[in-house]
Amino acid sequence: MENILSVRGLKVDIPLAAGTLHAVRGIDFEVRRGETLCVVGESGSGKSLTSLAIMGLLPKQAQRSADRLDFAGVDLQHASNRDMRKLRGDRISMIFQEPMTSLNPAYTIGDQLTEALLLHRKVGKAAARNRAIELLEKVGITAAASRMKQYPHQLSGGLRQRVMIAMALMCEPDLIIADEPTTALDVTIQAQILRLLKDLQRELNMAMILITHDLGVVARVADKVAIMYAGEMVEAGTVNEVFTEPRHPYTRGLLRCIPVPGRTKAGEHLGSIPGIVPSLIGNMPGCAFRSRCDEAIPACAADIPKRLSSSGHLYRCVHDYGPLSSLSSSSGLQAKSGEA
Amino acid sequence: MLVYTLKRLGLALLVTLAVSMLSFALLYLSGDPAAAIAGETASASDIEAVRHYYGFDRPWVVQYGEWMFNAIRGDFGESYYFKLPVSQLVSERLSVTMILGVCGISFALLTAVPLGVAAAVRPNSFIDRIALFISVMGQAMPSFWFGLVLIVIFSIKFRILPPSGSDGWQNFVMPTVVLGYYAMPAIMRLTRAGMLDVLGADYVRTARAKGAGEFRVMFKHALRNAIIPVVSLAAVQMGFMLGGSIVVESIFALHGAGYLAWESIGRNDLPTVQALILIFSLFYIVFTFLSDLLNAWLDPRMRVG
Numbered sequence: 224m225e226n227i228l229s230v231r232g233l234k235v236d237i238p239l240a241a242g243t244l245h246a247v248r249g250i251d252f253e254v255r256r257g258e259t260l261c262v263v264g265e266s267g268s269g270k271s272l273t274s275l276a277i278m279g280l281l282p283k284q285a286q287r288s289a290d291r292l293d294f295a296g297v298d299l300q301h302a303s304n305r306d307m308r309k310l311r312g313d314r315i316s317m318i319f320q321e322p323m324t325s326l327n328p329a330y331t332i333g334d335q336l337t338e339a340l341l342l343h344r345k346v347g348k349a350a351a352r353n354r355a356i357e358l359l360e361k362v363g364i365t366a367a368a369s370r371m372k373q374y375p376h377q378l379s380g381g382l383r384q385r386v387m388i389a390m391a392l393m394c395e396p397d398l399i400i401a402d403e404p405t406t407a408l409d410v411t412i413q414a415q416i417l418r419l420l421k422d423l424q425r426e427l428n429m430a431m432i433l434i435t436h437d438l439g440v441v442a443r444v445a446d447k448v449a450i451m452y453a454g455e456m457v458e459a460g461t462v463n464e465v466f467t468e469p470r471h472p473y474t475r476g477l478l479r480c481i482p483v484p485g486r487t488k489a490g491e492h493l494g495s496i497p498g499i500v501p502s503l504i505g506n507m508p509g510c511a512f513r514s515r516c517d518e519a520i521p522a523c524a525a526d527i528p529k530r531l532s533s534s535g536h537l538y539r540c541v542h543d544y545g546p547l548s549s550l551s552s553s554s555g556l557q558a559k560s561g562e563a
Numbered sequence: 564m565l566v567y568t569l570k571r572l573g574l575a576l577l578v579t580l581a582v583s584m585l586s587f588a589l590l591y592l593s594g595d596p597a598a599a600i601a602g603e604t605a606s607a608s609d610i611e612a613v614r615h616y617y618g619f620d621r622p623w624v625v626q627y628g629e630w631m632f633n634a635i636r637g638d639f640g641e642s643y644y645f646k647l648p649v650s651q652l653v654s655e656r657l658s659v660t661m662i663l664g665v666c667g668i669s670f671a672l673l674t675a676v677p678l679g680v681a682a683a684v685r686p687n688s689f690i691d692r693i694a695l696f697i698s699v700m701g702q703a704m705p706s707f708w709f710g711l712v713l714i715v716i717f718s719i720k721f722r723i724l725p726p727s728g729s730d731g732w733q734n735f736v737m738p739t740v741v742l743g744y745y746a747m748p749a750i751m752r753l754t755r756a757g758m759l760d761v762l763g764a765d766y767v768r769t770a771r772a773k774g775a776g777e778f779r780v781m782f783k784h785a786l787r788n789a790i791i792p793v794v795s796l797a798a799v800q801m802g803f804m805l806g807g808s809i810v811v812e813s814i815f816a817l818h819g820a821g822y823l824a825w826e827s828i829g830r831n832d833l834p835t836v837q838a839l840i841l842i843f844s845l846f847y848i849v850f851t852f853l854s855d856l857l858n859a860w861l862d863p864r865m866r867v868g
Contacts, residue, residue, distance in 0.1 A: 280768060280771055308776060309774065311773065319765060319769065324764065325768075326766055327784055328766070328863065328864060331863075338773060342773065374867055376864045
């Protein structure tokens with residue numbers, strides 16, 4: 224399948240008084256049509272800035288550079304503001320973390336939903352309204368026609384996030400970027416919203432980048448996973464590869480932090496990763512994780528090789544944790560499930 | 564919304580009552596009104612006669628009740644100086660004050676809002692500094708001094724605007740600028756602060772993510788929210804201008820209600836002063852009430868549900 228988005232060497236730098244903050248430090252990934260990529264990382268790992276960099280919505284002081292930044296054949300690096308505006312909300316949509324504040328309090332749901340369609344398509348108000356009602360129903364909002372007249376403050380967080388999703392779908396985008404769409408919601412609502420996103424993605428054959436710090440979410444919806452640490456992509460692969468054969472010490476640490484029913488015994492301590500994320504100001508040669516890593520050796524301070532299997536599973540570490548290419552993801556999975 | 568309106572209305576009525584008592588009490592604050600009316604050469608019996616004639620010898624509750632009852636019907640008594648009904652005097656002058664107030668607030672809004680938006684879009688830029696300079700000047704210059712400076716420049720040096728009187732529109736130009744410039748800094752700073760706040764809001768980012776252009780983001784999404792407190796400030800200032808144009812009207816000898824108030828204070832014409840103070844306060848109360856309503860009407864969170 225064709226790549227809808229390909230990113231090579233994406234960097235985001237923020238000049239500060241104390242020096243340049245390298246928030247995103249040269250990451251590569253692609254997303255194909257109909258595929259879900261989950262970007263995982265802790266706060267400050269650069270995952271949200273990555274998504275804003277693709278949208279061209281970085282804060283003014285942030286600087287973006289890349290070797291390649293292509294979306295559906297368009298070179299985003301050289302696209303004009305006008306071209307970017309035409310893509311945003313039409314071919315690429317975004318869903319944000321905070322449904323409570325992401326809708327404009329001064330306008331009705333209907334106004335805000337129809338706006339995207341009216342901006343990008345030559346349709347009348349009535350047609351836009353019908354499309355909005357249709358999508359509100361699709362995202363599971365009852366009495367959609369009467370909701371159109373309501374204001375954001377009259378809706379709960381879960382409903383507002385459904386409205387945000389409906390808004391992102393107005394023009395049937397090729398790519399939808401969801402930046403922690405369920406973080407601000409109740410656990411029960413989280414599951415509903417995730418299922419909704421996944422179902423809609425399949426139905427409309429969209430590509431989706433889902434940004435999260437919740438590995439449970441990843442297991443449920445991802446096709447591919449990218450693990451980010453301190454602005455770098457330390458490991459990436461299919462969800463099976465990364466979950467069953469994690470290579471990078473950071474990925475393995477993260478996976479130890481989640482309880483697995485049946486495997487984690489009652490009273491047993493969950494894993495944790497000691498230490499904190501290093502400051503991203505200035506040049507940082509070597510592996511950013513080495514100060515927190517059990518397996519760190521002096522060579523970690525030098526250049527870190529990228530290790531890549533034929534299937535595309537990638538990790539960056541001085542240690543070679545076995546030939547990835549020799550192990551197909553399905554046999555790896557069987558081995559693991561046999562163990563469990 | 565109905566409960567809110569009723570609450571605000573109740574509050575406004577209470578304030579009105581308090582103000583009416585205060586303006587009535589003015590009569591006695593400046594000493595014995597009978598002695599003042601009778602003049603310096605009057606004998607004790609003359610003063611007593613005046614006291615009885617005007618009813619100053621009755622209990623003050625009765626006097627206040629009578630004054631208030633008549634005031635509600637629009638009868639503020641007779642001017643000591645003109646020997647004419649105060650209501651007639653005031654209504655003739657009020658239209659000038661109202662024109663000046665409307666012009667003043669329009670001038671303030673038309674300059675302050677665009678300048679505030681421009682300053683917020685590019686904080687710390689050249690235009691932001693200019694806006695800051697203009698607003699600091701407005702805050703620092705007293706109206707009477709600024710008015711005199713304008714007269715020196717435009718009436719004496721260039722002779723393009725009349726320095727005093729209220730004959731034509733030319734007479735309103737300088738007073739409008741002085742009065743408007745007084746209200747401008749607060750409106751501009753509030754617009755700028757509101758816009759800065761709103762431009763960082765998540766929903767502005769949502770609008771950009773939808774593909775809205777900068778103009779649309781600024782005016783439809785941002786300004787609509789930032790303008791809410793500005794509108795209520797402007798309404799309060801409008802009330803203040805209608806009451807507070809005394810200084811400006813006196814400088815330019817514009818025959819409005821403010822000028823009348825200034826003259827009447829000098830002439831010890833207490834019924835006129837009382838009536839004007841009550842009317843000026845009423846303007847202030849009405850516009851504050853309107854500003855509360857406007858605020859609620861502009862903000863759906865207060866209007867609906």
